[in-house]
Amino acid sequence: MSKPQIFLLLLVILSSCTDFREKLIYEFPSYQLIHPLTIETHLPVVNIEVSQVQYDYMYENFEEDINIYGTLSIYRNQELVFEAGNTRFGIKGGASRFYDLKSIGIRFEEPQINDGRNIINNYDLLPFHNIDLLESIRLRNSGNDFNIARNATMIKDISYTRMAIDAGLNLDLMYAEQAVVFVNNRFLGVMNLRTESTARGISRKYNTTPDQISLMKVSPAQEGGIDIEVQNGRYHKIKTFLEAIENQNLNFLLNEIDIPNFIDYIIFNTFIGNSDWPHNNVKVFAIGDGLFRFFMFDLDHSNLLHKTQEPLSFLERVRKNPVSDLFFILYENEEFKTTFYDRYIELLSSGVLHPEVFTEITTQHYKNIENVMPFHIERYRQPSAMAEWYRNIELLNVQFQQRAEYMEQLMIEQ
Amino acid sequence: MYADFSVGYAVNASGFNLGQERVVNMHGTSLQSGLYANFALSSKWFFETGLYGKYIFTAGQVGFSRYKAHSYKFFVPLNSGYQINPQWRLMGGVGIKNNRDLQNFHIRSSHNLRYDLMIRSSYLNGSRWHLNAAIMYNPFLPRVYLVSDPHLALIFGISYSLFQSSQSRNN
Numbered sequence: 001m002s003k004p005q006i007f008l009l010l011l012v013i014l015s016s017c018t019d020f021r022e023k024l025i026y027e028f029p030s031y032q033l034i035h036p037l038t039i040e041t042h043l044p045v046v047n048i049e050v051s052q053v054q055y056d057y058m059y060e061n062f063e064e065d066i067n068i069y070g071t072l073s074i075y076r077n078q079e080l081v082f083e084a085g086n087t088r089f090g091i092k093g094g095a096s097r098f099y100d101l102k103s104i105g106i107r108f109e110e111p112q113i114n115d116g117r118n119i120i121n122n123y124d125l126l127p128f129h130n131i132d133l134l135e136s137i138r139l140r141n142s143g144n145d146f147n148i149a150r151n152a153t154m155i156k157d158i159s160y161t162r163m164a165i166d167a168g169l170n171l172d173l174m175y176a177e178q179a180v181v182f183v184n185n186r187f188l189g190v191m192n193l194r195t196e197s198t199a200r201g202i203s204r205k206y207n208t209t210p211d212q213i214s215l216m217k218v219s220p221a222q223e224g225g226i227d228i229e230v231q232n233g234r235y236h237k238i239k240t241f242l243e244a245i246e247n248q249n250l251n252f253l254l255n256e257i258d259i260p261n262f263i264d265y266i267i268f269n270t271f272i273g274n275s276d277w278p279h280n281n282v283k284v285f286a287i288g289d290g291l292f293r294f295f296m297f298d299l300d301h302s303n304l305l306h307k308t309q310e311p312l313s314f315l316e317r318v319r320k321n322p323v324s325d326l327f328f329i330l331y332e333n334e335e336f337k338t339t340f341y342d343r344y345i346e347l348l349s350s351g352v353l354h355p356e357v358f359t360e361i362t363t364q365h366y367k368n369i370e371n372v373m374p375f376h377i378e379r380y381r382q383p384s385a386m387a388e389w390y391r392n393i394e395l396l397n398v399q400f401q402q403r404a405e406y407m408e409q410l411m412i413e414q
Numbered sequence: 415m416y417a418d419f420s421v422g423y424a425v426n427a428s429g430f431n432l433g434q435e436r437v438v439n440m441h442g443t444s445l446q447s448g449l450y451a452n453f454a455l456s457s458k459w460f461f462e463t464g465l466y467g468k469y470i471f472t473a474g475q476v477g478f479s480r481y482k483a484h485s486y487k488f489f490v491p492l493n494s495g496y497q498i499n500p501q502w503r504l505m506g507g508v509g510i511k512n513n514r515d516l517q518n519f520h521i522r523s524s525h526n527l528r529y530d531l532m533i534r535s536s537y538l539n540g541s542r543w544h545l546n547a548a549i550m551y552n553p554f555l556p557r558v559y560l561v562s563d564p565h566l567a568l569i570f571g572i573s574y575s576l577f578q579s580s581q582s583r584n585n
Contacts, residue, residue, distance in 0.1 A: 386479040
């Protein structure tokens with residue numbers, strides 16, 4: 001092939017793109033003109049009051065873990081339902097903190113009562129969780145689901161999480177509510193107001209104190225391999241647990257792990273094809289001398305890739321990590337293996353993971369924010385238009401359906 | 415080797431939903447330009463392929479939005495053809511296009527490419543100019559991908575033979 005032909009080929013391939021432009025059938029004011037007290041929405045409206053200079057500095061230097069202090073207000077139906085002064089705000093997140101809309105961590109001066117669900121109102125909780133008292137929460141930008149290259153929907157993470165809650169899985173996760181967020185009365189974006197996966201967040205869910213929580217986090221190391229960070233609690237307990245995985249000490253592990261939780265954790269993450277896991281986004285915790293449980297979070301990479309990969313090879317596809325290693329040690333045990341497949345089949349046959357269930361959830365979530373997405377789109381152009389957003393919502397459903405159909409067929413065959 | 419320029423009209427034969435929102439009043443037009451070549455397999459049969467750049471403009475309405483979408487794609491036809499007589503040729507095969515935008519491409523992702531069924535006829539007018547007509551149809555893709563590139567397209571165009579064969583020159 002000649003040089004001009006190669007150049008032409010590259011030019012054509014590299015210029016592949018779609019650009020949406022639109023007019024809305026209803027009139028929406030500019031996002032610059034809306035205000036927390038005048039915006040028409042049934043969603044909670046969050047306003048952060050801080051020094052604008054400090055806030056801008058924190059936002060521009062988002063990699064430096066800067067904290068600033070101010071007041072958090074939450075309005076529901078244009079009425080103030082919660083206010084907390086001297087609240088700490090900081091930019092949070094991994095890769096997603098590089099986006100224009102960044103997640104904001106919120107730490108109250110003292111635990112705040114949420115028994116009237118004035119701060120976070122998630123209607124259904126798993127029976128072993130409690131969010132009546134909140135010490136820290138987060139305004140999340142939907143992670144990589146904010147990114148236009150990932151077909152942004154702003155509902156992906158919470159929809160998968162909601163499905164796990166509605167299915168009644170034995171999981172630890174974060175509870176979220178969609179919200180419209182302002183900073184100093186200026187529109188910031190559509191975000192998710194959610195609980196935390198820190199020792200504080202976990203301890204509140206279990207009505208205990210943070211010092212009782214032993215917590216470790218697994219993430220990929222830059223030079224290859226895995227970083228394991230002990231974030232809280234008893235270092236020795238976590239070290240013994242990791243050594244047992246390394247030494248393939250099956251009996252110890254069977255006695256130290258909450259097996260039903262681990263099975264549901266593996267099933268749900270493999271079922272939804274969470275491709276940013278298990279070499280990343282893994283948190284394992286224990287309360288006091290209790291069993292180790294696995295905390296599920298950041299599902300924004302689900303069902304993008306590997307939609308026709310069965311669970312075992314899905315676990316093997318990434319670099320060596322404690323979760324895959326642990327699973328394959330336990331998988332040698334016939335009782336574990338039987339329980340694992342029985343539970344997989346039970347969940348699939350019960351219909352709680354059926355595509356129609358997922359579509360109901362995504363429909364509820366996108367309808368919740370449909371009236372405020374024009375402001376979000378005007379500000380960030382991610383997605384570039386409402387039409388593209390509707391398409392992305394449908395794509396989310398289609399991707400789930402493809403994976404669900406594959407998994408169902410696989411379980412029938414096996 | 416031929417240089418080709420075509421225009422087309424594209425439409426979805428039936429409506430569809432995005433989420434709960436019905437896509438209505440949708441239609442599209444396209445322009446494509448590129449190079450293609452024929453490779454003789456026998457006295458009558460040949461294989462045809464090439465490389466095109468394609469622009470697709472679609473408009474429609476969904477939910478709150480009256481939208482216009484501008485898509486730029488690459489397009490590779492893979493056709494087998496039959497020389498009916500000195501003027502007429504009939505080709506059939508598939509047209510391969512990128513389905514996802516380049517930024518959404520991933521080797522492990524599904525539906526990166528799109529394979530449209532294609533029937534094309536060509537009429538030789540004079541010694542170098544061809545008049546072409548084609549129909550392309552995609553029954554395979556999930557409908558979510560049809561928002562900016564409908565599944566049925568009628569295409570008309572002209573192509574010009576860049577190199578005349580020795581037989582043509584002798585004639």
